[in-house]
Amino acid sequence: MSLEHFSDEALLALVARGDEEALRWLYRRYAGSVLALARRMGLDAAAREDCVQEVFQRIWRGAASFDPRKTQARSWLLAVAHHMAVDLVRRDASRPRALEPAQDEEEAEAFDLPGPGLDEGGALDRVRIQRALAALSPEERSVIEVLYYQGYAHGEAAERLGIPLGTLKTRARRALEKLREVLGEA
């Protein structure tokens, strides 16, 4: 029986019961995003592969702890990936390159338009998300950049940005809430 059309939640339930085929399908859906995240966070090619391998081993070991009432499967899978990448970044004290210049909307779309053989649905989703990111203020984007894409803990992040911790917390909340609002309207 092919599991291709099963939801992430169903695949995780199967992984929790030891189904390797279900893990393969999750790998095919998410490995590319895990690699992209690891690259964005500054890991070299070897470390990126190690990251993906460790992420899917953690998913294999931890799938039974996934509770669909508490979080979406997609969020859970990508949280495992980000947590692993943060561990590697902090362990190696490697950091991604400095803040990238903000791309305007046209550049973002041109950068990632779906093409032959690509996952067109996923590419369109990315365009939507990039538009939502563009709706953040520069201050909110900086907080997301330093906390999420560079993997700094909150104290260090506040210091790097030169803002009080309370301001960092407020901007982080506002940024995430705004993302959900904008994507909800899209």
Added chain:
Amino acid sequence: MKPEEARELLPLYALDALSPEERAQVEQALELSPRLQAELKELQAAAADLALALPPEPRPEGLEERIIASLPPRVELAKPLSPPSPRPMLLRWLAPAVAAALLLVVAWLGSLGWGWVQALGDPRSQVITLVDAQGHTVGRALVRPDRRTLMVLSLPRLAAGKVYQAWGVGGAVAQPIPLETFRSRVVTLWLPPAAAGLAISEEPGGGSQTPTEIRALPRL
């Protein structure tokens, strides 16, 4: 940690920006507060979007096989679903409570239920235990030799506009076979011979051609 303190840290939790000690404290507070859990669910969805905003990288050749080869062995390794096999003394195989529940259902079905009474004693009948994502038993199905199937379920109440849908799975089935939709706890249906087991999903009203949210699978 007080709930309001934990709430203040939720965005940083979702962004992986807390120390291990702070994470543990937030997780303790989350266990006690469905409201905080609901809020975190939204924040984590936004954090996931940050990862999905990046164009995916090509998967390195051979990495999938290396990952599968590196998996630690699991006690509860999956076994293929086996086709229905003769089960002598079926009632002895059923937990007493389950047998009692099935007999009550049989009685409720009245005259139409006589075939099910006979099925309980038929060594060719099969009982399938259905479990949720956490492995908790959420129902059982009695499959007669003629493939008529009686399911007794204890799934959560559905929201308006939603239905449960049964699927034929396992055995010679390549894709889940869509079967009946229902909202009740007791269901009768016909299980195609190619399917060795049953799955249940939650679907929009009218059902679907492929499962949307699997709610129950056969226990392996």
